[in-house]
Amino acid sequence: MRLIGNLIWLLFGGLETAIAYLLASCILMLTIVGIPFGLQTLKIGLFTLWPFGQEAVKSTSGFGPLNLVMNILWFLLAGIWIALMNVFFGILLCITIIGIPFGLQHFRLAVLAVNPFGRDIVSR
Numbered sequence: 661m662r663l664i665g666n667l668i669w670l671l672f673g674g675l676e677t678a679i680a681y682l683l684a685s686c687i688l689m690l691t692i693v694g695i696p697f698g699l700q701t702l703k704i705g706l707f708t709l710w711p712f713g714q715e716a717v718k719s720t721s722g723f724g725p726l727n728l729v730m731n732i733l734w735f736l737l738a739g740i741w742i743a744l745m746n747v748f749f750g751i752l753l754c755i756t757i758i759g760i761p762f763g764l765q766h767f768r769l770a771v772l773a774v775n776p777f778g779r780d781i782v783s784r
Contacts, residue, residue: 665712665761672762673749674708681705696730697738700776704742707772707781711765716772716779727778739774746770 666674682705688698707714731739750766753759772779 662713666710669711669762669765670709674711678705678709681708696777697734700734703779703781704769704772704776708769711768712761713784714781715784716768717782719778719780724778730777731775734776735774739776742773743770746773 681701685698685701685705688694688701707716746766746769750763750770753763753766
């Protein structure tokens with residue numbers, strides 16, 4: 661079922677979204693300051709490419725206060741807009757019965773977009 665969900669996800673916007681994240685990641689990594697943000701964008705992009713069967717969990721290792729500062733910067737500069745876009749598409753998809761699983765994926769992506777630092781993507 662995960663395979664079918666992922667294939668449908670890719671056909672109806674998942675591939676384009678993942679490519680956009682990967683391009684944004686490459687652009688962010690052009691500067692030394694942007695590398696941590698580019699890595700988080702890459703993490704979200706890979707999660708967006710194949711979301712069914714994966715989930716974002718809190719990392720067991722991390723830099724507590726540094727993660728907080730980076731999440732605040734991320735939220736103010738990009739995270740709010742990415743999260744709002746995902747919430748918008750999640751609401752639109754949840755209107756139909758067929759779109760509910762995909763809408764729920766967008767809500768999960770919105771949570772990851774708000775605070776990606778200190779989170780890992782793991783298989784379920």
